[in-house]
Amino acid sequence: MAQSFDVVVIGGGPGGYVAAIRAAQLGLKTACVDEWRGADGKPALGGACTNVGCIPSKALLQSSENFEQAGHHFAEHGVRVKGLELDLAQMLRRKDKVVKANNDGIVYLFKKNKIAFFHGRGSFAKAGADGCEIAVKGAQNETLAAKNVIVATGSNPRALPGTEFDEKLILSNTGALEIPEVPKRLGIIGAGVIGLEMGSVWRRLGSEVTILERQGAERRLRQTHCFNRPAAEYGRHQCRSRGTEAR
Numbered sequence: 001m002a003q004s005f006d007v008v009v010i011g012g013g014p015g016g017y018v019a020a021i022r023a024a025q026l027g028l029k030t031a032c033v034d035e036w037r038g039a040d041g042k043p044a045l046g047g048a049c050t051n052v053g054c055i056p057s058k059a060l061l062q063s064s065e066n067f068e069q070a071g072h073h074f075a076e077h078g079v080r081v082k083g084l085e086l087d088l089a090q091m092l093r094r095k096d097k098v099v100k101a102n103n104d105g106i107v108y109l110f111k112k113n114k115i116a117f118f119h120g121r122g123s124f125a126k127a128g129a130d131g132c133e134i135a136v137k138g139a140q141n142e143t144l145a146a147k148n149v150i151v152a153t154g155s156n157p158r159a160l161p162g163t164e165f166d167e168k169l170i171l172s173n174t175g176a177l178e179i180p181e182v183p184k185r186l187g188i189i190g191a192g193v194i195g196l197e198m199g200s201v202w203r204r205l206g207s208e209v210t211i212l213e214r215q216g217a218e219r220r221l222r223q224t225h226c227f228n229r230p231a232a233e234y235g236r237h238q239c240r241s242r243g244t245e246a247r
């Protein structure tokens with residue numbers, strides 16, 4: 001027989017897990033279904049943000065900033081560093097550890113709020129006046145009866161026609177967060193926040209970065225940097241003065 005819930009949330013990213021926690025806090029019997037798997041093949045709650053987005057990108061931004069500070073700015077403060085070396089494998093390991101801590105943090109919050117977690121792909125099996133049946137396809141197939149369903153399935157990176165992501169030469173955000181060696185040159189298509197973040201990380205670690213933007217770099221940077229012109233000029237200046245070319 002199907003397990004019954006007041007709310008079933010499909011998707012365990014920031015949209016889904018926060019909704020699940022809030023529903024449970026409001027006294028509703030809640031389940032969350034998510035299909036993400038980490039590099040170890042195990043469930044990894046947190047969606048794109050935790051696994052291949054906000055969290056790992058900020059971990060690498062911090063690490064690369066430290067590297068750049070030590071290499072270029074500490075001396076100005078009277079701090080001399082001799083024999084500075086980049087250990088990229090360790091930097092990537094630390095990033096993975098930060099991600100895992102966040103995955104585990106969400107598992108803890110689910111347990112604390114008594115949210116049932118089902119790992120697998122959720123889909124609508126039936127809908128009626130009293131609610132829906134959600135089929136979960138995973139290691140174990142389950143059917144959940146839900147009075148209410150929240151769909152928080154997020155988004156996927158969009159490849160350009162003819163250039164599918166192989167995560168080696170053509171990278172999405174997933175590949176850009178785990179390049180095993182600092183590339184000599186890196187082209188980034190799109191001067192949105194993600195492009196600029198990834199560009200900053202690899203430029204700080206030694207890549208020559210070129211960002212291509214169809215709207216015109218000036219306009220896009222203006223949108224990215226809080227919609228105002230001085231900020232756009234600042235963004236462009238920052239890119240140039242830090243060795244990133246924006247076109």
Ligand SMILES: Cc1cc2nc3c(=O)[nH]c(=O)nc-3n(C[C@H](O)[C@H](O)[C@H](O)COP(=O)(O)OP(=O)(O)OC[C@H]3O[C@@H](n4cnc5c(N)ncnc54)[C@H](O)[C@@H]3O)c2cc1C
Pocket residue numbers: 010011012013014015016033034035036046047048049050052053054055057120121122123152153154155173194197
């Ligand atoms: C490099 C990078 C940096 C970013 N930095 C920031 C930042 O600093 N600040 C910020 O606010 N945003 C940032 N973002 C954007 C942020 O990651 C997204 O806005 C956020 O992840 C969207 O959350 P979501 O819950 O809607 O979807 P997602 O995080 O995509 O989660 C959706 C989840 O649903 C699961 N799913 C999908 N379909 C099904 C199904 N049928 N059954 C079961 N599970 C399913 C997916 O596996 C996934 O786990 C960044 C993104 C990237 C790529």
